[in-house]
Amino acid sequence: MKKHDLLRSGDNIVRVLDIQQERVFVIECINRKMPVWMESELLESYVRCTDGEIFEISGVDVIRDTDALDADQRKIMHERYTMIAPILPFISDDKVRSKLICSIAEESKVSKQTIRSYLCLYLSYLDITVLRQRRQRSVHEYAAGSEKGHPAGRERKSAEPSKKQGKNPCKRAGDRLY
Numbered sequence: 001m002k003k004h005d006l007l008r009s010g011d012n013i014v015r016v017l018d019i020q021q022e023r024v025f026v027i028e029c030i031n032r033k034m035p036v037w038m039e040s041e042l043l044e045s046y047v048r049c050t051d052g053e054i055f056e057i058s059g060v061d062v063i064r065d066t067d068a069l070d071a072d073q074r075k076i077m078h079e080r081y082t083m084i085a086p087i088l089p090f091i092s093d094d095k096v097r098s099k100l101i102c103s104i105a106e107e108s109k110v111s112k113q114t115i116r117s118y119l120c121l122y123l124s125y126l127d128i129t130v131l132r133q134r135r136q137r138s139v140h141e142y143a144a145g146s147e148k149g150h151p152a153g154r155e156r157k158s159a160e161p162s163k164k165q166g167k168n169p170c171k172r173a174g175d176r177l178y
Contacts, residue, residue: 004126006054007046013054014046015124018092025092029054029124034116035091051125060130073132080131083108084119091123 001007001024005016017035018025024043027035054060069077083104090096101119105112121130 001040001043006049006051007043008049008053009046011057013049013057014043015126017123027120027123030058032117032120032124034120035123037092054125058124060125069129069132077128077132080118081122081128083110083115084122087115087119091119 001016001019003016003019006029007014007016007026011030013029014026015029016024016026019040022040023037024040025035025037026043027033086104087097087100090100101112101115105115108115118131122128124130
């Protein structure tokens with residue numbers, strides 16, 4: 001096992017980010033939660049896997065040729081990477097990482113969760129193109145649903161609003177409509 005290896009056990013894929021004696025710093029690539037230290041013996045049942053396997057399981061598409069992206073996508077991709085780049089050298093130090101996330105979020109006027117999301121996405125794939133802006137789905141695509149479990153593809157329980165929700169089931173106190 002070495003740094004940046006992808007390891008798989010069933011549908012669970014982790015990427016090795018750092019190794020120190022008997023501990024390994026990994027990120028879960030499918031769930032994309034913040035990386036954690038774990039005992040290396042816990043990974044003994046895992047086998048090496050390829051980038052192709054992670055793309056297939058996660059459904060994330062990586063564009064190897066950044067020239068294929070339009071100017072807006074490249075700009076957003078680079079802005080997002082610029083936000084997380086100062087964190088990367090300190091990724092395995094929880095305290096420093098947390099402080100940097102807070103300061104970058106404040107400076108960039110985005111939430112800490114947004115910074116964490118960009119960071120985990122990048123660390124899972126180690127490819128800057130995953131940070132590009134996704135193409136918005138059209139109304140027709142959304143209405144048609146998809147095999148990936150989008151809400152429009154699921155069966156609805158009831159078309160009538162509940163008494164708690166009032167007349168508009170989409171708008172509840174504290175919810176934002178986008």
